[in-house]
Amino acid sequence: MKPAGDGGAVATVRIVDIARMAGVSTATVDRVIHNRGKVSAGNLARIREVLERVDYRPNLIARSLASGRRYAVAVVMPRFAEGDYWADFEAGIARAEAEARRYNVEVHRFYFDQYDRTSFDALLERLRAESFDGVLLATLFAERVIPFAGELDRREIPYVFVDSDLPECHRLAYYGTSSFDAGVVAARLLFERLDPGADIVVGRILHHGDGGSNQCRERERGFRDYLARHDFRGTLHHVSLRLDDGAHNARMLDELFDCHRSIAGAVTFNSTCYILGGYLAARQRTDVRLVGYDVIARNRRMLEEGVVTALVAQRPGMQGYCGVMALCGWLVEGRRPAAVNNLPIDILLRENISYYANNIN
Template structure:
């Protein structure tokens, strides 16, 4: 076991007073930059870590953190994200950290805005925010900045914010890769379809927009000459979706490839499965959730692009802990691997934290 360093030991090594060391360790009072540099150099050299559990218990300080993410049904993407959050909360229990989760309707911006009012009125020391509604997020974080409340962004990165960290994929590159995967499967000039889900307040989720931008960029750079059709679907109205899809494929009988930029590729898989048609359709989707994996394994989805939601949830909460309790600087942009999965390798995939 390494040596235990007391404040007076650090002061002696730094050549400053014990009072100066105390102010630096507890981030209170003013100290000169020269003194701070001396102390921080010693702390780094001795790999100093305070007894944070003892400190937090002694001070009885409570950290009330929030997550603001989409509501979900069992087996959906955001459930996996929350599994990571829950694991982090369990690990941090000794530090008096409690998490409250607020869930918004990801297809209705007004619901998101309503919950932001609730969040801003709460006793909140930090928040993890899913960035589906960019304008709503920008309005929220402007208020958080005024209150000096730290926040972590997940789902899609938003530039020029004061977030302490972002966890997620590079959405543009993710879409760019999807463009390559699809273009390599089709003949020159063959039409393709993009399937989107209707939302209230903002036409598309932030990440969906950025993914599609990257997707179209790849096609443009590689001289794609076909037509891209846009099909609007509902998240929870199968009957209406079947009507829309029947009409679309009747009007475009030679179209056999497409992409969904969200975790709901299974909706099209369900359609093909029940209609017993388009078995040769080449569909690319996102995220390793059970329903998507079913259609990847039976060939109705050709590729899934994954982004490890459990890891995102775990690391985003730990980032707030590191910032608030450890007073560490967290890397501002933390990109997840962009995992490309096919039916031949899906059984080997794991998402261990």
């Protein structure tokens, strides 16, 4: 509904009001709104003009409850521990879930191990036997998501992507940052603090079954693109790290730093920059600038302590909330969201981190 003329308050426009403005009966307006019965061309034109003028939207809650139709939405996401990136995403899902229930939409969660592609494969196999009206899907394993999206297309099940976009798929919508541009941002944050000839460490977390997530690959592509377009004369040194093996990580990094004395920068393309940060703090390497992603508790603490130079964040709570609500709008009202919904790329420094909340929206 459009705002009232004074004070900006939103007026509630009823069917009886529309009928009065169009000069027709309420029964005629009801037939137009609910697309049932015959209406003369003249009355139809007058009613549609009024509906457009007042920006009328039907009461979706009443419509869905009256129809008795129930919908099921599957949310496919990584397992997480408290304080992880995906815990903030889950908070957005929970907030949307509370609203979705009012529209007779139920949310069902399905989890996989984000560092093991076989776990994702097993979950997809399970989902093939399930029945859903819509799917919200984290796209970490693009090579597996693409064929599964094709199956959803054939079954005419709408799906929404989060984490990173796969524009070759017929998704209903994408909610998240541009992964490529987020890589460009990280490169600029790091490059502007280094000598152009300095070397940079790229920390990668080992995945079982493939070379990492789609988002990480796109971020690295953007990172490399920025360096290639500027006066970077150093070398990128990749190192494979493990989530829960500090001894292995220290051994690999010690060897790398011993062999390449010109290293002055470091980056990770997922939320685990605390691994590199912990190493730098333990070795008292204050000469190395480190940029990472996501304001999880361990990353935030290292940013506050000055170990991490900057964090690039992407509002996971907003991704989860908007993704579920987009499916609700489509299933209940037939309202199609924009295909690409790029959310802000936030830059967090030691000086502004105290003002930031992960679930900002």
